[in-house]
Amino acid sequence: MATDTLKHTEVDHQNDDGSWDGASEPFKASYGKLMMWYFLLSDAFTFAGFLISYGALRMSSPSWPVPDFVFSTFPGGIHHAPLLFVTLMTFILLASSFTMVRAVQEGHQENKKGVTFWMILTIVGGLGFLGCQAWEWNTLIGGESVSYHTNPFGTHTESGVYLAGDGHDIEEGDTFVPGDSYLIHKHDGEWGNLPYQVTDGPDTGEIKEMEFGPRAFGALFFFITGFHGFHVFSGVIFLIIIMVNVISGLYEERRNGYEMVEKIGLYWHFVDLVWVFVFLVFYLL
Numbered sequence: 001m002a003t004d005t006l007k008h009t010e011v012d013h014q015n016d017d018g019s020w021d022g023a024s025e026p027f028k029a030s031y032g033k034l035m036m037w038y039f040l041l042s043d044a045f046t047f048a049g050f051l052i053s054y055g056a057l058r059m060s061s062p063s064w065p066v067p068d069f070v071f072s073t074f075p076g077g078i079h080h081a082p083l084l085f086v087t088l089m090t091f092i093l094l095a096s097s098f099t100m101v102r103a104v105q106e107g108h109q110e111n112k113k114g115v116t117f118w119m120i121l122t123i124v125g126g127l128g129f130l131g132c133q134a135w136e137w138n139t140l141i142g143g144e145s146v147s148y149h150t151n152p153f154g155t156h157t158e159s160g161v162y163l164a165g166d167g168h169d170i171e172e173g174d175t176f177v178p179g180d181s182y183l184i185h186k187h188d189g190e191w192g193n194l195p196y197q198v199t200d201g202p203d204t205g206e207i208k209e210m211e212f213g214p215r216a217f218g219a220l221f222f223f224i225t226g227f228h229g230f231h232v233f234s235g236v237i238f239l240i241i242i243m244v245n246v247i248s249g250l251y252e253e254r255r256n257g258y259e260m261v262e263k264i265g266l267y268w269h270f271v272d273l274v275w276v277f278v279f280l281v282f283y284l285l
Contacts, residue, residue, distance in 0.1 A: 036263050040270045043231075047274050050227065051281050054220045061214045065153035067283050070146075073139055086283050089132040090275065093232075096125025097272040104265045107258025112246060115258055119243040122268065126236040133229050137222070148219040221282060228278055231271050238264050 058064050068082035075085070099121040106114030140146040146153070242264050245251060251258045 030259060033259070033263055033266070036266050040266065043270065044274075047228075047277070050220075050224050051277060054224065054281060057214075057216045057220065061216065064214060065151065065217055067285075070140075070144075070153050071136075071283060073143070075135060083283055085132070085136065086279065089129055089136070090279055092125055092132065093129045093272055093275055096122045096129070097269055099125060100265045100268045104258075104262050107251075107261045110252070110255070110258070112249070112252055115246050115261055116243060119239060119246065119261070123236055123239050123243065126232055126239065126268075130229060130232055130236070133225065133232075137225075140221075146218045146221075148222055149215055151215055151217045153217070224278060225282070228271070228274055231274070235264070235268050235271055238267070 071086055072080055072082045073085065074081045078084075099118045103115050103118035103122060106118060144152065242260055246258070246261065251260055
């Protein structure tokens with residue numbers, strides 16, 4: 001009686017021709033998608049190490065640039081617009097994540113035209129983000145003289161109050177008169193410390209010098225955002241290749257729900273998610 005109710009759960013994977021299939025897919029995911037998850041996990045550890053290093057160096061520095069001052073320029077000659085441009089960059093990248101979702105959905109429906117349309121929009125979003133990042137780098141390097149070894153931004157507020165001492169007889173809470181600019185610019189081709197007037201009142205006080213901001217800021221900013229930008233650039237290249245394959249009908253013959261589109265979608269969503277953390281660390285904190 002008991003033997004009648006027992007079921008043999010082992011599945012025979014031998015084909016009629018004597019060959020053998022592999023075992024069932026783990027976690028209901030194909031080998032390709034599982035390997036993509038492994039890659040994304042390792043890449044997440046890499047970004048985490050970079051961002052933790054940034055946080056450690058920032059917390060150990062007595063002075064650090066205020067994002068509202070560093071990132072306050074918008075195309076068209078618009079100034080004093082804190083974080084407006086980077087907000088536009090973030091919107092473009094997140095919007096491309098939505099279009100990637102739609103491409104994957106259309107792939108599950110085996111809709112070739114739908115996959116192509118939404119992938120084109122995703123590629124446009126990726127290129128738009130890269131264009132924005134190129135403009136931002138050009139503005140910081142060419143207009144604000146930020147480099148991997150030079151950072152002209154210090155830590156202060158627009159009203160002229162230092163947020164922290166810099167080790168040069170400037171104490172927290174001292175005020176200053178910035179003059180034409182709060183940046184340290186070249187004079188006759190030479191870098192020099194721009195003197196600020198530390199005051200007890202609006203018109204009196206002694207002259208002290210405020211040196212460059214911490215060098216680590218420029219190096220970390222360009223390295224981490226550049227590393228992320230490289231991921232976006234690579235993703236755009238892969239998207240173009242896969243879209244060409246979609247148009248050629250390569251994936252339509254496989255009838256597997258355009259799995260390759262889903263795999264590149266996982267990568268693209270990861271890139272978008274990483275940018276959220278980069279945005280938080282560099283632009284908001």
